[in-house]
Amino acid sequence: MTHTLQLEVPEEVYTSLVRRARQAGRPPEQLALEWLAQASQLAADDPLEKFIGALNSRGSDWADRHDHYLAERPTARQTYSTRGKRAKPAKR
Numbered sequence: 001m002t003h004t005l006q007l008e009v010p011e012e013v014y015t016s017l018v019r020r021a022r023q024a025g026r027p028p029e030q031l032a033l034e035w036l037a038q039a040s041q042l043a044a045d046d047p048l049e050k051f052i053g054a055l056n057s058r059g060s061d062w063a064d065r066h067d068h069y070l071a072e073r074p075t076a077r078q079t080y081s082t083r084g085k086r087a088k089p090a091k092r
Helices: 011-024 028-044 062-071
Strands: none
Touching: 011 028
């Protein structure tokens, strides 16, 4: 079964799609369908998806600032146990 999907895309997305479709010698609609199918498959096969929401991220900006959080060294104030209570700082 197939379905018809009509999309409005920004000019820069459309321009890029048309340019790549010309390079591949295919219609833009065909290339867009392939890209959408690949993205859908990648999202369905995400091995980390089962962990989404499983951990307390200490705020709502984790997705935007994950590099910052992964690089920062936790202080005693930032170190928490899994129950949300302050944990003892790690010994050095």
